[in-house]
Amino acid sequence: MTTPSNWQRKLLLMFRSEKRLNAGKVIKNYDGKSFDDMKATTITESMCDIETLTDERKSKALECHLNNLKHQSLGESELCFYHNTLIILMRRKYKMDKIFAEFERLWVAENHYLLENLSLRWIVSACDTFIDHSDNVNRAAILMNVITLMNTVRTYETKNFLQAPPAAEPIPLLDEKTDILYAGDLSLYDGLTYFRIGTDDSLRNMRKRYHKFYKVDKLATTILLAVFEKLQNNQSAFATLRQLHKDDWSKWWLD
Template sequence: MVRRKKSRFERFFSLNQHRKRWGARRHIVADPDLAAMRDRIIEAGEPVQTHGSEKSLDLHLANLRREFSGQAELLFHHASLIVLIRREVRLAENIAQFEGLWAQEAEFLCRHLNLRWLISAADTLADHARDPQARSIAMMASLLGNTVKIGESDRYIHGAEALTPLPERIEALQAGMVPLFDGLSVFKAGTDDMLRNMYWRLEPYFATGPAGMIFKTIYDRMQIHDTAFARLRALHHRDRTSWWESRET
């Protein structure tokens, strides 16, 4: 059974939650100069990716700053806002800043953020965006990114990353349906139109605001990194059913 998420009332009386917010005032940027942040490069030594979070906000943000060493300060500012929002620090103010940041700098952020932070951005919009449509699209983006992560994690755990396609199975798929489970069947590598049709359905969402840009960026990255999408793309030979844009080649 999935554990129940604590209510805001319960979190308000949680000492642990208050500890996570101690010192937050020092990290709030009331009127950030986004253009200047785009141009400033963080110099904090060799970058080290963070994993998990420290209870100390000061330490957590210091670690994050090092993660973005060599990159634009704007990317660190974006990550800092996510941290402050998740710790419910001046929530309304920081949500407004976060949405304003994406309204103004979506193209830059989509170009420079990695998938981890794009999915975190989607999660934040899914939780807090004022527009219900933006929340829905952001949730779709998060679902796509995290579902692929689960699939690739399972592949790694089972040592399947070294496996190669079996030509006889690909040929069998063209000859007829191969059942999976619960009415689903195997994607016909090489010709299937399922992903092309899905792409057509997604296009209107891709074109809808910053959440759509995040969604489209995540989708496009999945076509070029080592994912099921990219591996099936490598086997695809029917142009009219391709599900990626030619500029992604």
């Protein structure tokens, strides 16, 4: 293994410093602001530095990254942006114990608000953050269900995109295929079958098993069930199956 030279070490230190430069000032901007204050404040263009916006997905410079993120958050509350800022700071390894304690305090106090107002992208990022930083093994284990669920959905949707790019309008369901799946079990692979359209109780049973986690960790289970419900109301495979489901007893979504 090659030992880095002095200039390489200096370059690495400069890079790390740039990633966290002015992080203290960023946090200080929220001194004296309550969660309610931040909920009442909406992100507007006047709060962004328009001249320094970049097309970079993730700028090395912290303040530039946060400025880009703030511009992407126009119309959202400052509390949502504050939540996302805490995650960015932890990813850049800035005072992780202190920032995670604040992140956890925010979720305990405002989990219902965050689940209602954050996008799935940032809810998933929050789950990653709990898994990476929490000492609560049960919480991490429950939230891994969210990550597994979302990565499976995204993998499936990516496969669909690669094989047949999405049309401008929803593709109509083929009656002959739905009839086959209504009729009974259709082999998939390795002993698995496709869902029995209209009557399959697998997702209902999965949701019931999720509910059992409430006894272990209420916060993590609340997040898990909220994410699962959001998938029923977006253009996902779950929503397609819901559209075709006929059996009221085995439905897996909330009315």
